[in-house]
Amino acid sequence: MAIRVAHIITRCIAGAGGVAVRGAVSLDPDEYTGTLITGSGGPLLDVARSHGLEVLVVPTLVSPISPRNDAMALATLTKILRQREIEIVHTHSAKAGALGRVAAHRAGASRIVHTLHGFPFHEFQPRATRSLYVEIERRLSHITDMFLATGTAVAVEAIRRGIARPEQIRTIGPAVEARCVQLSPATRMRARQILGLPADAEVIGTVGRLDFQKAPEVLIEALARMRRPAVLVWAGDGPLMDQARRQVARMRLGDRVLLLGNRTDVPDILPAFDVFAMSSRYEGLPCVIVEAQACGIPVVATAVNAVPDVVVPGESGLLVPPGRADLLASAMDFALDNPHSAASWAQTARTRLGSRYSASTLGAVLSEVYRPGDLESRFEPLPVSRLEST
Numbered sequence: 065m066a067i068r069v070a071h072i073i074t075r076c077i078a079g080a081g082g083v084a085v086r087g088a089v090s091l092d093p094d095e096y097t098g099t100l101i102t103g104s105g106g107p108l109l110d111v112a113r114s115h116g117l118e119v120l121v122v123p124t125l126v127s128p129i130s131p132r133n134d135a136m137a138l139a140t141l142t143k144i145l146r147q148r149e150i151e152i153v154h155t156h157s158a159k160a161g162a163l164g165r166v167a168a169h170r171a172g173a174s175r176i177v178h179t180l181h182g183f184p185f186h187e188f189q190p191r192a193t194r195s196l197y198v199e200i201e202r203r204l205s206h207i208t209d210m211f212l213a214t215g216t217a218v219a220v221e222a223i224r225r226g227i228a229r230p231e232q233i234r235t236i237g238p239a240v241e242a243r244c245v246q247l248s249p250a251t252r253m254r255a256r257q258i259l260g261l262p263a264d265a266e267v268i269g270t271v272g273r274l275d276f277q278k279a280p281e282v283l284i285e286a287l288a289r290m291r292r293p294a295v296l297v298w299a300g301d302g303p304l305m306d307q308a309r310r311q312v313a314r315m316r317l318g319d320r321v322l323l324l325g326n327r328t329d330v331p332d333i334l335p336a337f338d339v340f341a342m343s344s345r346y347e348g349l350p351c352v353i354v355e356a357q358a359c360g361i362p363v364v365a366t367a368v369n370a371v372p373d374v375v376v377p378g379e380s381g382l383l384v385p386p387g388r389a390d391l392l393a394s395a396m397d398f399a400l401d402n403p404h405s406a407a408s409w410a411q412t413a414r415t416r417l418g419s420r421y422s423a424s425t426l427g428a429v430l431s432e433v434y435r436p437g438d439l440e441s442r443f444e445p446l447p448v449s450r451l452e453s454t
Contacts (some may be wrong), residue, residue: 065406066093066094066095066096066097066232066335067095067096067097067151067434068096068097068099068148068149068150068151068152068153069091069096069098069099069150069151069153069154069165069421069434070098070099070101070145070148070152070153070154071084071088071098071099071100071101071117071154071155071156071430072088072101072125072141072153072154072155072156072160072163073087073101073102073103073155073156073157073160074102074103074104074126074127074156074157074158074159074160074392075102075103075104075105075124075127075157076100076104076105076106076108076109076112076352077104077106077108077181077182078272078273079238079348079350079351079352080091080156080181080348081102081105081108081156082108082238082239082240082351082358083156083179083181083214083238083426084100084154084179085108085111085155085440086240086423086426087239087361087423087426087427087430088100088112088115089111089112089115089116089175089424090115090239090423090424090425090427091427091431091434093136093274093432094402094432095215096433097429098116098117098118098369098402099117099118099119099120099122099144099150100112100117100119100120100121100142101125101144101164102116102119102120102122102125102158102160103121103122103123103124103126103127103137103159103160104121104123104126105119105121105392106326107328109121109362117182119307119420120144121288122137122140122141122144124136124137125137125160126159126162127157127158127159128297132287134159134163135301136428137163138163138166138167141163141164141167142144142167142170142171145167145168145171145173145425146171146172146271148372150172150173151174151175152173152174152175152176152177152339152434153165153167153173153175153176153177153286154162154179154261154430155168155176155177155178155179155271155341156178156179156181157181157182158183158197159206159303160252161166161178162200162204162452165178165204165207165208166204167236168199168207168209169207171184172174172284173360174209174390175209175210176207176208176209176434176436177209177211177212178204178208178209178210178211178212179188179211179212179213179214179236179240179260179312179435180211180213180214180216180219180222180348181213181218181220181348182214182218182346182347182369183197183201183218183222183346184195184197184282184348185198185201185362186345187346188276188345194286198201198227198341198383200369200441201225201227201228202225202226202336202375205227205228205229205232205242208232208431209229209232210232210233210234210333211227211232211233211234212226212235212236212347212429212433213233213234213235213236213238213347213370213416214229214235214236214237214238214349214370215235215238215266215269215349215369215371215373216235216370216372216373217369217370217371217372218235218349218369219235220350221369228276234429234433236429236431237349237354237420237421237425238349238351238353238354238420238426238453239253239421239422239423239425240301240351240354240355240358240422242357244331244358244359245331245332245334245335245359246335246360247334247335247360247361248360248382249336251335252335252336254332254335255332255333255334255335255336255388256336257315257320258329258332258333259324259333259335259336260298260324261295262306262330263423264296264382264393265294265295266293266295266338266400267291267297267335267336267337267338267339267398268287268294268295268296268297268337268338268339268341268354269293269296269298269299269326269333269334269337269339269341269361270283270296270297270300270329270333270340270341270342270343271298271299271300271352271393272297272298272299272342272344272350272352272403273300273302274298274301274302274303274304274305274307274323275299275302275303275304276304277344277345277346277347278300278302278307278311278342278343278344278345279340279343279344279345279366279386279387279388280298280304280307280343280364281304281307281308281311282343282386282387282388282389282392282449283296283298283341283389283392284296284308284311284312284315284321285311285315285317285389285393286320286341286343286389286392286393287320287393287398288315288388288393289316289389289390289393290393290397291395291397292397292400293320294320294338294400295320295322296317296320296321296322297322297324297331297333297336298304298321298322298323298324299324299325299326299327299333300324300325301325301326301328302416305323305325308323309323316388316452323347323349330352330355330379331355331359332360334355334356334361335359335360337361337401337405338362338400339361339362339363339364339396339399339406340352340353340356340361340362340364340365341363341364341396342363342364342366342371342394343366343386343392344365344371344386345366345368345386345387346368346369346386347366347368347369347370347371348369348370349369349370349371349373349374350371351421353365353371353374353375354374354417354421356415357380357410357413357414358373358409358414358417358421360414361398361408361410362378362381362406362407362410362413363375363380363381363382363409363410364381364382364383364384364392364395364396364399364407365381365382365383366383366384366385366386366392367383367384367385367386368386371383374413374417378409379412380409380410380412380413380416381400381413382395382399382409390420404418418442420440
């Protein structure tokens with residue numbers, strides 16, 4: 065009989081959602097049956113359904129802290145897991161990771177796995193908030209059998225802060241989109257035609273939500289500081305879209321910035337970019353950087369969390385400190401000034417990627433981690449009452 069697995073994520077979109085879905089659909093359907101539970105989602109839900117996953121949307125599962133919604137979501141998740149007699153629960157993202165693991169513990173799941181795509185705490189938060197989030201994660205570790213960390217720095221941080229014990233965590237590469245359009249003169253021309261860009265434009269591109277984490281204001285300022293008259297293309301939507309538009313207008317960059325909103329054709333438009341840039345304040349290991357490197361595009365990014373796993377300074381790209389628009393501008397200028405070096409970074413990056421970031425590799429890891437009896441938790445369960453009092 066197939067093992068019943070529930071994959072729980074707050075928002076089934078973007079990088080984390082892609083990793084969750086691509087991992088779930090890569091499992092052998094004869095060995096596992098899957099249920100995807102999410103608070104919201106987009107096209108990835110259709111992808112999950114097309115591969116035979118049951119998809120359940122729980123609207124009360126939301127990212128912001130909301131005592132009423134959180135209590136309702138916890139009750140709903142617990143009920144779903146009990147009714148379907150779920151044996152393995154695999155959670156993603158901070159909110160779903162907290163509520164999903166408590167629900168799994170209450171429902172008596174035999175194995176609880178959590179993927180750390182990053183952390184809900186970071187250096188830009190007040191110290192008290194950061195300390196609270198760390199303590200919550202430490203408590204949740206007592207009902208977690210296994211952690212998967214997307215990137216070396218994420219795993220190191222979890223171990224250093226006492227969130228996971230060494231034998232309880234495994235570092236993985238996030239599975240990226242298999243449909244990668246390789247960079248060539250023809251694919252670059254086609255991508256620029258899609259975006260309405262001139263063939264000879266110098267294009268800085270990025271993909272991601274316009275929110276505090278991604279620091280869009282820093283990348284827009286960096287564009288204004290560049291010596292070269294490059295065009296910035298940003299694919300993605302988010303709460304800072306209007307603020308970004310106002311900044312573009314205020315800095316008189318309207319003819320040099322394309323804010324595309326959400327796109328379903330990211331693999332097709334990536335070849336339009338001369339340089340892929342990322343200005344994030346914090347990250348796990350962004351799938352889109354791996355996608356850009358697989359496409360053959362040089363990367364300039366901020367030196368945060370697990371990004372150095374794939375962007376090695378001077379070898380497979382350039383890294384700058386977060387929040388430094390001046391240095392980001394200089395690095396992007398350097399990449400455009402030195403196309404041969406940039407091409408060398410891109411080639412090195414593609415060579416190093418290998419098969420580590422494929423869906424089949426992630427599926428094999430999940431199959432190992434999910435098998436009952438292979439990895440027994442070394443913790444005594446922490447009473448749910450103590451978890452909920454945090």
